[in-house]
Amino acid sequence: MTTVTDRLKREIAQALEFYANIGVERLPIQVLKEVEHLVPAAEPEQPTAPQVIGEPEPCEPETFKTNQRKLYELRSQMGNCQRCRLAAGRTTLVFGSGNPCADLMFIGEGPGREEDLKGLPFVGAAGDLLTRIINAMQFTRDEVYIANIVKCRPPQNRDPEPDEVDTCMSFLERQIEIIQPRALVLLGRVAAQSLLRVSTGITAMRGTFKDYKGIPAMVTYHPAYLLRNPKAKKTVWEDVQQVMKIFGKKALD
Ligand code: URA
Ligand code: URA
Numbered sequence: 450m451t452t453v454t455d456r457l458k459r460e461i462a463q464a465l466e467f468y469a470n471i472g473v474e475r476l477p478i479q480v481l482k483e484v485e486h487l488v489p490a491a492e493p494e495q496p497t498a499p500q501v502i503g504e505p506e507p508c509e510p511e512t513f514k515t516n517q518r519k520l521y522e523l524r525s526q527m528g529n530c531q532r533c534r535l536a537a538g539r540t541t542l543v544f545g546s547g548n549p550c551a552d553l554m555f556i557g558e559g560p561g562r563e564e565d566l567k568g569l570p571f572v573g574a575a576g577d578l579l580t581r582i583i584n585a586m587q588f589t590r591d592e593v594y595i596a597n598i599v600k601c602r603p604p605q606n607r608d609p610e611p612d613e614v615d616t617c618m619s620f621l622e623r624q625i626e627i628i629q630p631r632a633l634v635l636l637g638r639v640a641a642q643s644l645l646r647v648s649t650g651i652t653a654m655r656g657t658f659k660d661y662k663g664i665p666a667m668v669t670y671h672p673a674y675l676l677r678n679p680k681a682k683k684t685v686w687e688d689v690q691q692v693m694k695i696f697g698k699k700a701l702d
Pocket of ligand 1: 557558559560561564569570571572573575576597673
């Protein structure tokens with residue numbers, strides 16, 4: 450039988466690894482807090498968590514190729530997109546990257562400076578942190594798919610305007626339709642409000658699965674927010690553990 454102590458040991462080991470990965474210092478204090486929090490939390494299931502959907506599985510080579518082709522066609526449809534004013538300020542359109550059959554998809558807000566220059570999502574400082582979060586979740590960047598609400602960098606990284614979001618949204622919706630991920634992680638307020646079409650604040654929304662067309666969507670803080678507020682990393686770890694759990698990645702028992 451697995452004892453509470455065994456479970457706690459594993460939880461502490463996982464927490465230690467995560468904090469080390471994301472560069473949190475003063476580990477002993479963090480770990481003490483983690484233990485305090487885990488003792489009561491270890492027993493009940495999160496009532497909002499959807500059922501376990503099991504370990505991610507590699508898709509059939511045919512499906513992989515078909516999805517890849519469909520994504521390529523979608524990218525071609527965007528072409529040298531001039532559908533909104535963001536076109537004027539961009540260097541490169543950032544479509545998205547990753548596994549065309551991904552079980553897990555991360556949605557950000559829009560490209561920043563580095564992304565605009567490289568044409569890839571989440572390749573700057575926030576991207577490094579996102580990579581570490583993905584790895585701590587026992588996924589790799591190649592296994593997941595990463596995309597943004599708007600595909601072109603807003604000037605000075607301002608929030609995208611509602612009409613810019615509206616203009617770009619059908620492309621993200623189509624990406625999700627093609628990839629058919631089994632779970633989504635929505636990074637930050639803009640991603641969550643835009644995709645779910647709600648105006649609820651991020652603090653009220655985060656930490657629970659929302660429904661996006663039948664796909665469980667976990668809302669959490671944006672990695673750029675975590676760079677400014679490192680204390681919130683603990684919260685994000687709690688949020689993404691719920692996602693790990695539905696993929697059978699968190700052995701509590
Ligand atoms: N922030 C985002 O929301 N998306 C990116 O691709 C990079 C930073
Ligand atoms: N505000 C946001 O827009 N996003 C976050 O993740 C946190 C605060």
